[in-house]
Amino acid sequence: MIEGIGEVHFANGRLWFLLLLPVALLPLYVWASLFRRKVERSFSGQSLVKAMILGKSPFRRFMFGFLVFLGLEALGVAILEPKYGLKEVTVRGMGIDIAFVVDVSKSMKVADVVPDRLGATTIEIVRLLDQMKGNRVALVPFAGLAFVQTPLTLDYEVIKEYLASLRVTEMPVPGTAIGRALNVAIRALRAEEKKPRKVIILFSDGENHEGEPEKVAEELAKMGVVVFTVGVGTPSGQPVPLLDESGKVVGTMREKDGVTPVISKLNEDLLRGIAQKTSGKYFALTQAGGVAEEILKELQAIEKAEYGSRIESMMEDRFQYPLAVAVFCFLLAFLFAGGALRTQTALLCLFVFAYPFSLDAKGFFERQHPKVKEALSLIQSGQTGDGIKLLEEASQEMPLRPDLYYDMALAYALASDYEKAISAIDKAIEAHQSLKEKGEAEPQMARLLFAKGTILGQWAKKMEEEKKGAREVRDKWRQALDALSMALLLAPDDKDIRRNLEIAAMSAYPPCYKLDDRFEPNNSLQDASFLEPHPDTNEVKEELFLCPKDEDFFKLPLRAGESVFARVLDPQEADKEKPKPADVDITLLDENGASLSGPAKSVFAHAKGAQKTVYYLVNHQGEMEDGIPYVLSAQIIPPCPAGDDSFEDNDTKEGAKEIKDGTYALRVCPADDDWFVYTEKKGERMDVVLKVQGDEGPLEMEVFSADGALLDARHERQKDLNLVIVSLPKAENDAIFTIRVYGGGNEGFYELSIEKGKGGGQNNQNQQQQQNEQPQGSQTMRELLESIDKNEENLEAKDALRSLPKDYAPIKDW
Structure with missing residues (x-):
C-alpha cells in the first residue's frame, strides 16, 4: 500500500523505522569520541601524540561522522522508495x-x-x-x-x-x-x-x-x-446414472448393497x-x-x-536521488578520512559520479513543472478531467515534448476518452520524430507505438461492450494491429508487444460469419429473408454484408399493381443523389429460383394482375477475401393511378404537356393515354424514340404533325427492349409535333427520348442500335421515381391517395 507524506509518496512506508537506525548510532559515536580522548590523555608525551595524528583533526572526525550519518539517513529514504512526478507508464496487456x-x-x-x-x-x-x-x-x-x-x-x-x-x-x-x-x-x-x-x-x-x-x-x-x-x-x-461404453444411460448406479441408489x-x-x-x-x-x-x-x-x-500508478520512482545523496556522502566521508591516496581516489569517484548526474538534471527538473505536479495530484485524487486540462496547458508551455504527450494519452485513456488519447499519442510520435537526437529513437518509438496499439485495443473492447457494429470494431482492431506490428519491428524481443499483437491479430480478422448482417442465415431461396418496407415511404434501405463464397437471398411481397425498383449501392455513397453501385450484383428470381432479370446493379419487378412475392439474389462474381458491405435499396411504386408520372394530367390532346430534347422516364396507366407536345427547331432533324422493357405493355406511340398527319413509325427489338422510332422531317422553320403514348387496357413503364437523327435509313438504325446497347433500366427507373416524387399536378393520383385508408401499407404475409 502506498503511504503519502505531502506530495511525496513512499511505496515502502512501513519501513520508516530504518530512519531511526542512524540515530541509534549517535551514542556509539559519542562514546568512541570520549574513549579516544581518554586514550590520548593517557600518553605522557601528548605533544608527540598530536603530531602523530595530525591528519585526524577534530573537524575531520566530525565531518566524517556527520557525512556517514547523513549517508545512512539518505540510504534509508531510498529504501522507502519515494515516488513523485509523472511516470512514463507503459500500458501492458489488454486481457487476462x-x-x-x-x-x-x-x-x-x-x-x-x-x-x-x-x-x-x-x-x-x-x-x-x-x-x-x-x-x-x-x-x-x-x-x-x-x-x-x-x-x-x-x-x-x-x-x-x-x-x-x-x-x-x-x-x-x-x-x-x-x-x-x-x-x-x-x-x-x-x-x-x-x-x-x-x-x-x-x-x-x-x-x-x-x-x-x-x-x-x-x-x-x-x-x-x-x-x-x-x-x-x-x-x-x-441419483447418478449408469452409462455404457458409448455414454448412453442404461440404469442407475447403486451402493454396495445393490439396492440403494448413489445420490x-x-x-x-x-x-x-x-x-x-x-x-x-x-x-x-x-x-x-x-x-x-x-x-x-x-x-x-x-x-x-x-x-x-497501470494507468493510475503514474508516479515516478525517485529512490535513485536519495541513493545518490547517500553515495555522495559516503564518498565525501572517505575524503575526510585523510591520506593523499584516499583523497585522490575520492575526488576521482566524485567526478565520475557527478558527471552523468548533471546531464540528467535538466530533464528531471522539467518534469517537475508546477502544472504537471498539480495535474498528477488531481489525477491521483480521481479528478481526471481537471488533471488533463493542466497537462494540456503544460504542453503549450513545453511543446515538442513526446513524454508529456505520452502522459496525456494515458490520462485520456484512463478517462475512457480514447479518441483524444490517440490524438495525444500521435502528437507524441510526431514530436519524437522531430527531435534531433536519434541515438535512442528505436526503443522510444517502439514504446510509443506499443502504447498507441494498446489504447486502440482498449477502444475496440469498449466498442464491443457498447454493442457497436462488428465491422466497425474489426476496423479498430486492425488499426491496433498496424501500430503493434510496427512496434514489434523496432523491439522484436518485447514480450508485451508480442502478446498484445497476438490478441489484436485474432480480433482483427474474425470469421466472416461474425460480421454478417441480421438477416442471416439467408443463403438459399428457402431461407430468403423478408424485406420490410417503411410504412410511410414504401422504401427498403438495409445496410448488409456479403461474406466470401456466400449468397444472400431476400423476398419482398407486392400488392396487385405495385412495382418495385431494387438496386445495390456502395454504403459510402448510398445517401448521395447519384450513388455509386456496390461491388455485388442483384438478380430477380421467380418463386422457383429461376432468373427473371440480372445479374445487374438494379432490377425492376411489377405485380400486374395479382399480389406476388418477388425474390432477390445478391452475390459477387469473382473472388473476394474479406467480404463486401453493401446497401440494398428498394422502392415500391404504388399501382395506377397513384403511381403515375409527374406529367399528369395529360390524358387528352388538349392537355398535352410540352417536352424538350432529352430522355424522360414515364408511366402509362390503363385507358389513360399520355399526350405531349414537342417543337423541332429550324434546321434540325430529330427522332422520337419509345423504349419499353420486354415484359411491360405492350405500348404504342403515334406522332402527328401540326396539320394532323400521322408520321410513319418503325418497330425494333434490341436485347430486352421494344423500340418504336419516329423520324421527324427536317424543319424548314420551327415545327410543332404532337406525341401520343398509349397501351389500350395495358399499363407500363417506358422511356421517351427526343434525340438527333437522320430521318430514317440504315445509318439512323445503326446509330439507334449503338445508343440502345447501353443499359437503360436503372436510369429509366431512377428518373421515374424522381418524377413520381415531384408529381404536383396529378389530380387522379391525389384522388386515389385520398381514397386509400390512412394506415395503408403493402400486404405482408409474414
Whole structure:
C-alpha cells in the first residue's frame, strides 16, 4: 500500500523505522569520541601524540561522522522508495489469462440441471466465450486425473470443439480430484509469469474424493491467482446414472448393497471456501438460470482494475536521488578520512559520479513543472478531467515534448476518452520524430507505438461492450494491429508487444460469419429473408454484408399493381443523389429460383394482375477475401393511378404537356393515354424514340404533325427492349409535333427520348442500335421515381391517395 507524506509518496512506508537506525548510532559515536580522548590523555608525551595524528583533526572526525550519518539517513529514504512526478507508464496487456477447469466425473451426468451437469457447464462456458474478447483461455478437464486439454490460446473455437467432445466415459481415472486439477491449471496458466492476471474458473459439483483443494487454494492466493467456483447441481441432488461404453444411460448406479441408489449432491461449502481463499467468488448454476453474465462482469472488473492500476500508478520512482545523496556522502566521508591516496581516489569517484548526474538534471527538473505536479495530484485524487486540462496547458508551455504527450494519452485513456488519447499519442510520435537526437529513437518509438496499439485495443473492447457494429470494431482492431506490428519491428524481443499483437491479430480478422448482417442465415431461396418496407415511404434501405463464397437471398411481397425498383449501392455513397453501385450484383428470381432479370446493379419487378412475392439474389462474381458491405435499396411504386408520372394530367390532346430534347422516364396507366407536345427547331432533324422493357405493355406511340398527319413509325427489338422510332422531317422553320403514348387496357413503364437523327435509313438504325446497347433500366427507373416524387399536378393520383385508408401499407404475409 502506498503511504503519502505531502506530495511525496513512499511505496515502502512501513519501513520508516530504518530512519531511526542512524540515530541509534549517535551514542556509539559519542562514546568512541570520549574513549579516544581518554586514550590520548593517557600518553605522557601528548605533544608527540598530536603530531602523530595530525591528519585526524577534530573537524575531520566530525565531518566524517556527520557525512556517514547523513549517508545512512539518505540510504534509508531510498529504501522507502519515494515516488513523485509523472511516470512514463507503459500500458501492458489488454486481457487476462483464464483456465476453465471442468469436472468430467460420472456425477456430472446427473440431470438435476438441464440437460445434465456437464451439458449445462458446456453451455455456460460457450456463452462466456461468445462474449469474451482478448483473453487467453486454457481448458483443463479432470476426474480422478487432470490434464491440459488446450494450452493458453485466443482461438475460442478450438475450446468449443474440445468442450463438445468431452465424454465422462473417456476419462482414464474415475473419481474427483479438485486439488490435483487446480495444480494442473497453475501450470497451464504459467503462474510464474506475474503478468497478465491469472484466473481459474472451476465448474464442479464439489464432490471431492482425494487431495486437499483448500491448501492448494491457499497456495494460489499467494501467487495472486483468483479462483471463481461454479457449483453445478442442487444441494438435494439426484441419483447418478449408469452409462455404457458409448455414454448412453442404461440404469442407475447403486451402493454396495445393490439396492440403494448413489445420490450426488452439490457441495457448496467446499466450492465457496476455495473461492473465498483466493479473493474469488462462488456462483450457483441451477435450474433458475445461467451464470455467464455474472462471471463476465467479474472478469471485466479484473480487466479494468488491471488496466487501471497501470494507468493510475503514474508516479515516478525517485529512490535513485536519495541513493545518490547517500553515495555522495559516503564518498565525501572517505575524503575526510585523510591520506593523499584516499583523497585522490575520492575526488576521482566524485567526478565520475557527478558527471552523468548533471546531464540528467535538466530533464528531471522539467518534469517537475508546477502544472504537471498539480495535474498528477488531481489525477491521483480521481479528478481526471481537471488533471488533463493542466497537462494540456503544460504542453503549450513545453511543446515538442513526446513524454508529456505520452502522459496525456494515458490520462485520456484512463478517462475512457480514447479518441483524444490517440490524438495525444500521435502528437507524441510526431514530436519524437522531430527531435534531433536519434541515438535512442528505436526503443522510444517502439514504446510509443506499443502504447498507441494498446489504447486502440482498449477502444475496440469498449466498442464491443457498447454493442457497436462488428465491422466497425474489426476496423479498430486492425488499426491496433498496424501500430503493434510496427512496434514489434523496432523491439522484436518485447514480450508485451508480442502478446498484445497476438490478441489484436485474432480480433482483427474474425470469421466472416461474425460480421454478417441480421438477416442471416439467408443463403438459399428457402431461407430468403423478408424485406420490410417503411410504412410511410414504401422504401427498403438495409445496410448488409456479403461474406466470401456466400449468397444472400431476400423476398419482398407486392400488392396487385405495385412495382418495385431494387438496386445495390456502395454504403459510402448510398445517401448521395447519384450513388455509386456496390461491388455485388442483384438478380430477380421467380418463386422457383429461376432468373427473371440480372445479374445487374438494379432490377425492376411489377405485380400486374395479382399480389406476388418477388425474390432477390445478391452475390459477387469473382473472388473476394474479406467480404463486401453493401446497401440494398428498394422502392415500391404504388399501382395506377397513384403511381403515375409527374406529367399528369395529360390524358387528352388538349392537355398535352410540352417536352424538350432529352430522355424522360414515364408511366402509362390503363385507358389513360399520355399526350405531349414537342417543337423541332429550324434546321434540325430529330427522332422520337419509345423504349419499353420486354415484359411491360405492350405500348404504342403515334406522332402527328401540326396539320394532323400521322408520321410513319418503325418497330425494333434490341436485347430486352421494344423500340418504336419516329423520324421527324427536317424543319424548314420551327415545327410543332404532337406525341401520343398509349397501351389500350395495358399499363407500363417506358422511356421517351427526343434525340438527333437522320430521318430514317440504315445509318439512323445503326446509330439507334449503338445508343440502345447501353443499359437503360436503372436510369429509366431512377428518373421515374424522381418524377413520381415531384408529381404536383396529378389530380387522379391525389384522388386515389385520398381514397386509400390512412394506415395503408403493402400486404405482408409474414
